[in-house]
Amino acid sequence: MASRPQAEDALSAEPSPSARGDARNAALVGLLAQVGLGNQKAFEAFYARTSPHMYAVAVRILRDAATAEEILQEIYVSVWHHAGSYDATRSQPLTWLTSIVRNRCLDQLRRRELDTVTLTPDDEDAAEIELPSGAPSPAELLLAGAEAQSVRDCVETLEAGQKQAIALAFFHGLSHGELATQMREPLGTVKSWVRRGMEKLKRCLDQAGYARSSR
Amino acid sequence: MDLARPDRRERLDRLAAEYALGTLPGLARRRLDRLARDDRTVAEALREWEARLSGLADGLRPVTPPPRLWTAIQRQLGLTGAKAEPSGWTSRLGLWRGFAIASFLAALVLGVLRLVEPPTSGQAPLVVVLAGPDARPVMVATAQRGQPFLTLKTVAPATPGAGRAFQLWALPQGGNPRSLGVLPAAEVVQVRLAAPADQVLAQVPALAVSLEPAGGSPTGLPTGPVLFTGRVERMY
Numbered sequence: 001m002a003s004r005p006q007a008e009d010a011l012s013a014e015p016s017p018s019a020r021g022d023a024r025n026a027a028l029v030g031l032l033a034q035v036g037l038g039n040q041k042a043f044e045a046f047y048a049r050t051s052p053h054m055y056a057v058a059v060r061i062l063r064d065a066a067t068a069e070e071i072l073q074e075i076y077v078s079v080w081h082h083a084g085s086y087d088a089t090r091s092q093p094l095t096w097l098t099s100i101v102r103n104r105c106l107d108q109l110r111r112r113e114l115d116t117v118t119l120t121p122d123d124e125d126a127a128e129i130e131l132p133s134g135a136p137s138p139a140e141l142l143l144a145g146a147e148a149q150s151v152r153d154c155v156e157t158l159e160a161g162q163k164q165a166i167a168l169a170f171f172h173g174l175s176h177g178e179l180a181t182q183m184r185e186p187l188g189t190v191k192s193w194v195r196r197g198m199e200k201l202k203r204c205l206d207q208a209g210y211a212r213s214s215r
Numbered sequence: 216m217d218l219a220r221p222d223r224r225e226r227l228d229r230l231a232a233e234y235a236l237g238t239l240p241g242l243a244r245r246r247l248d249r250l251a252r253d254d255r256t257v258a259e260a261l262r263e264w265e266a267r268l269s270g271l272a273d274g275l276r277p278v279t280p281p282p283r284l285w286t287a288i289q290r291q292l293g294l295t296g297a298k299a300e301p302s303g304w305t306s307r308l309g310l311w312r313g314f315a316i317a318s319f320l321a322a323l324v325l326g327v328l329r330l331v332e333p334p335t336s337g338q339a340p341l342v343v344v345l346a347g348p349d350a351r352p353v354m355v356a357t358a359q360r361g362q363p364f365l366t367l368k369t370v371a372p373a374t375p376g377a378g379r380a381f382q383l384w385a386l387p388q389g390g391n392p393r394s395l396g397v398l399p400a401a402e403v404v405q406v407r408l409a410a411p412a413d414q415v416l417a418q419v420p421a422l423a424v425s426l427e428p429a430g431g432s433p434t435g436l437p438t439g440p441v442l443f444t445g446r447v448e449r450m451y
Contacts, residue, residue: 038434040294047285052277059278061237069284076288081438091262095269102237102265102272110241151270166236170271173237198232205267 024049028093036084043080050094051076054101061105061173071104109173154204162197165190227260235264293391341412343422345445353443356383356422358412365406367398373443374400380429384437386421386444397431398424413449421446 028049034042051072058068079097086096155163161183168174168182179190233239234247251258288294343356353371358364367383375381383406384392395415396406408415423444425437432438 043294044285047288051284052279053272053275055280055284056275056278057272060275069280069287072280072284073287073291077291080288080292081434081436084433084438091266094273095266098269098272099262099265106237107244110239110244151267152274155271169236169238170268171275175240176238179238194233194236194238195229198229198236201267202228202232 025092025094029088032079032083032086032088032093035080036086043083046079047076050097053094054097057098057101058105060171061102062108063172067108068105071108072101075100075104106173110175150205150208151201154201154208157204158197158200159193161185161189161193162200165193166197166201169194227257231257231260231264234261235268341416342448343445344448345422345424345443347443354424354445356406356445358408358416360413361411363408363411363415365395365408365412367404367406369402375426378429379439380427380431381424381442382427382431382437384423384425384441385416385419386423387419392423392437393419394432394435395422397427416447419447 028046031042031046031049035046054072054075055068058071059065062068062071075097078100086093090096091099155166158166164183165179168179174182176187176191176194179185179194180187183190185193230239230243230247234244239247247257247261251261341356341358341360344352345354345356346352351371353373354367354369356365356367358366365383373381380400381398383395383398385395386392395408398404398406421444423437423441425432425441426439427437428439
């Protein structure tokens, strides 16, 4: 995969996607710091800038606007309470928030699989935002700066079946069984598509990261 | 299963990838969640994969949520522009869940107290049985009406864990939680109150215990999960 030439970025009049992304994330980091200090205006701005994106993510996975609203309410209330412990060195605000939203939505989807739901203290904790502890690994530091374009470029290099399975799983939260039904393929086939596709994504991203860091 | 061992790394990587993608079935998902809480290697693997994939979501067309979502958030938090819900905190905690059992136990405790401590004229106790969502009592708080102390006894195993502490809160009717103090780790704890117990707990229907960083919440409101709650039973 060819890495984007640096000259092109320097010459273009528009800021590159990575620069726009960096500026956007920097603004959000600043807002979160203010939210951590109890600044309501900052919280409102943070909500205005991030909620359309998060709502899109949630609605796609849950396929239910009402549940999406409930979950987002829970999450933004938690952001208000936990913004003080957000650590900008660990992950970008949008990555952080997107992970939280996706995880909560996937938990919700998967919970429906159970016949009986019993609340144990662990399950209660799972509903809380758990921020990572410990120093970031080298791979994380590398990936923290990865452009969104990289992973999308990498997905383009996948075979059709791999790409479709991964897209359906990621955007719509489909399980292996649901993928098999949706794509009208045997379970073994879709599992293999997902597995090989993810392996290929990882190799592709590792290469892109290496290419960038050696410039 | 120790996923952190070198020979398990490949399996961990595969599981983490499927966790981040969303294809992991519910039980496996929750198991990996639990493992990630205690094991840094597992937590890092999950974070790496989440970071890898998060860029995919950037391509989604944003959809502005309905205005009622922001209104609901403001109301729940009691922010400017919206009146705080009178039962905002209590309804959020599902406070009244299991209270029937807790109240019955409170009555039992009071009965025991009466046997153990002959009532002194002018004194009458308050009792709070603090329980988790399963309504199993974890702590029992008692106070004498005119005394500025609350005695807290732990009756079921409960420790905050390294670097964390339990913090006790009064949940007043229609207001924000008020801290009663960070609890030292001991089976019986005496909490000093700012005024006699019946005054401090006037208009306070319930108490709660939350999990905070060591030293307590930095914000003056609970920042961690509320683990135990209990209704204040007044025997006067």
